[in-house]
Amino acid sequence: MAHDHHDHDYDHEHGSELSETQIRVRALESILTEKGYVDPAALDLLIETYEKKVGPHNGARVIAKAWSDPDFRRRLLQDATPAIATVGYAGRQGEHIVALENTPQTHHMVVCTLCSCYPWPVLGLPPVWYKSAPYRAKAVIDPRGVLKDFGVELPAETEIRVWDSTAEIRYLVVPQRPAGTEGWSEERLATLVTRDSMIGTGLPKSPGEVA
Amino acid sequence: MGPGSRSQRSLGRDDRLISPKAARFAARALPDLPQDADGPVFGEPWEAQAFAMTLALHERGLFKWPEWAAALAAEIKRAQAAGDPDTGETYYHHWLNALERLVAEKGVTDTSTLARYQHAWDHAADRTPHGEPIELSPQDFHDHD
Numbered sequence: 001m002a003h004d005h006h007d008h009d010y011d012h013e014h015g016s017e018l019s020e021t022q023i024r025v026r027a028l029e030s031i032l033t034e035k036g037y038v039d040p041a042a043l044d045l046l047i048e049t050y051e052k053k054v055g056p057h058n059g060a061r062v063i064a065k066a067w068s069d070p071d072f073r074r075r076l077l078q079d080a081t082p083a084i085a086t087v088g089y090a091g092r093q094g095e096h097i098v099a100l101e102n103t104p105q106t107h108h109m110v111v112c113t114l115c116s117c118y119p120w121p122v123l124g125l126p127p128v129w130y131k132s133a134p135y136r137a138k139a140v141i142d143p144r145g146v147l148k149d150f151g152v153e154l155p156a157e158t159e160i161r162v163w164d165s166t167a168e169i170r171y172l173v174v175p176q177r178p179a180g181t182e183g184w185s186e187e188r189l190a191t192l193v194t195r196d197s198m199i200g201t202g203l204p205k206s207p208g209e210v211a
Numbered sequence: 212m213g214p215g216s217r218s219q220r221s222l223g224r225d226d227r228l229i230s231p232k233a234a235r236f237a238a239r240a241l242p243d244l245p246q247d248a249d250g251p252v253f254g255e256p257w258e259a260q261a262f263a264m265t266l267a268l269h270e271r272g273l274f275k276w277p278e279w280a281a282a283l284a285a286e287i288k289r290a291q292a293a294g295d296p297d298t299g300e301t302y303y304h305h306w307l308n309a310l311e312r313l314v315a316e317k318g319v320t321d322t323s324t325l326a327r328y329q330h331a332w333d334h335a336a337d338r339t340p341h342g343e344p345i346e347l348s349p350q351d352f353h354d355h356d
Contacts, residue, residue: 015337016345023336024307025257027328029264030347031320038267046263047256049231054253115342120256131344167342 016116044128051125051195059122059172059198062087064189066099067177077101080172084122097122100163101174102200107158108173109147109200111139112165119170124195140164150201173200180207234266240276241283245302258303265310273317282309327352 018026032038062084066073076083080099097119100108112118114130129135139146143160147153154160163171175197181189184207191210196202235250245252253259269276286309287295295301315321331351339345 016339018336023332043263
């Protein structure tokens with residue numbers, strides 16, 4: 001069936017949206033924080049430990065497929081949204097995604113204001129530092145330094161490009177396939193793909209790390 | 212995957228941290244909790260948020276796990292009586308209901324305060340341009356348009 005490109009009738013022009021449930025959770029957290037029962041920073045850190053335990057985690061499958069299927073890779077880089085949908089996720093928060101391919105020459109890194117449409121179903125939960133304005137600013141001014149903070153050192157000749165997520169466009173970094181993974185199945189490759197590697201603040205795991 | 216073989220990101224940087232170990236303990240205390248071999252799993256980020264808040268309140272000593280389990284069980288029972296299909300999809304909705312009810316019972320807050328903050332967050336979302344983070348500000352408690 002042909003698919004037309006009419007937008008869904010969601011009104012995004014006049015503000016953001018939170019579901020009733022999200023509103024209830026935020027309200028409760030505000031109250032508990034004000035009363036000193038919870039510390040949002042501690043909650044964030046705990047939640048971050050569940051980074052791999054929230055949502056469908058399609059991103060890793062998308063990347064693994066791009067690594068092993070040249071045709072899919074081409075479609076992903078051309079128009080990521082429908083390509084991602086074929087791997088099984090097509091939801092509002094994952095819409096309008098642009099895939100950026102890392103190469104030996106270019107490393108992409110994404111910063112984000114963490115608005116209500118952060119594509120968590122694809123990328124997993126955002127890192128805590130995404131919320132920190134100074135860190136975001138540093139990512140723009142000194143991306144190499146931020147990468148170093150994350151323990152990632154790239155060759156001096158690799159250009160680092162920083163992308164700022166907007167309301168319209170979210171980015172998915174396609175990291176370079178690790179060496180030593182020849183002949184691996186998509187499923188096995190997916191175990192190497194980390195959240196951080198899909199936002200460009202990390203690299204995929206090496207085969208030795210998941211042995 | 213043996214114990215300790217998973218390379219956890221360093222978490223020792225913050226003393227206030229709620230420990231993942233406490234979370235695993237909670238998972239054992241609450242057998243119906245959606246979980247895999249490593250511990251709890253969540254369908255959406257808000258579920259992890261609700262779980263983390265509950266863990267924090269437990270560590271603050273607001274309740275013990277048996278009391279929480281009873282509150283949650285009562286909520287699930289109420290929902291089933293009202294026709295909840297009990298597919299597991301709604302688990303964290305029951306969880307949130309139980310959490311709201313229990314903090315009110317403990318006198319931490321009350322339903323009118325909850326409603327006031329919910330209204331404020333709704334207002335904050337409405338006035339926040341799409342693409343920017345939604346944050347609560349004092350005006351959200353006063354504007355009524």
